[in-house]
Amino acid sequence: MVEVERTLTLHHPLPDVVAYLADFSHAEEWDPGTVSCRPAIAGGGVTEGAEWVSVSTFCGRRSELRCRLARLEDQRLTFVGRNRTATSTDDLIFRRKNGATLLTYRARIEFHGLARLASPFLRGEVEHLGDEVADRMAQAVDSHFGIGGGSTS
Template sequence: MIEVERTLTLQHALPDVVAYLADFAHTEEWDPGTVSCRPVRDGVPVGKGTEWENVSEFRGRRTELRYRLVRFEERRLTFVGRNRTATSTDDMTFREDGAGTRLTYRARIEFRGVARLASPFLRGEFERLGDEVVRRLPGAVDHHFGADARPAN
């Protein structure tokens, strides 16, 4: 199992940040590994149980996972993605930080079968991806809400 955790501050109000991140389709905008992410059922409001088909690329190989929003709370979101060889859990907790939002993002991937043997060798690559999320996510949120949605400092 590999776990990566990052904490960052986003310059937008907590309810807005939670609403943006609750729609997992937005991972295309901020997750460096995501190639595409589409809701399983179009037109359904995002809520607990909503599912997305996610295609990611990792080390030159594409993989598909079906993600489900398993926890949808005012200050916490948890997504679980599964396929034949892995289970990926993305857990996000939020707290107000002045006019912005402090996000703690934890990603955990558990490999099954033979893929499990590669875990120790992949940690560095997942750490690099975590750093890239920290670099990309603030800009994606800013772009989504536009410059005038940012709180005055």
């Protein structure tokens, strides 16, 4: 299992940021590894239990994940994506801070089968991806709501 955590300050109202990120189809905008992401059921809406089909690239390999919104709360979102090679969990925790939104982004990838043996060797790639996600997520939120300036730490 490989885990990363990043903290971002987003200069937009918390409810707006949560609503934008709850729609996982926006992952194309903030996750550099996501090639495409579409609702598994057309017109299904963004509710707890909603699912998306996400096509991603990681370490030069293309894979499809079925991602489910496992937790939808006012200040927390959890997405779980699965395929036969891995289970990916994106946990987003939001707090208000001085009129901005403080987002703690945690990603965990649990590899299955023979792919588990590669976990120690993939840690660096996952760390790098965590940095890219944090940068792109701040840019995507700013772009969606208008420039406000997000920062990472």
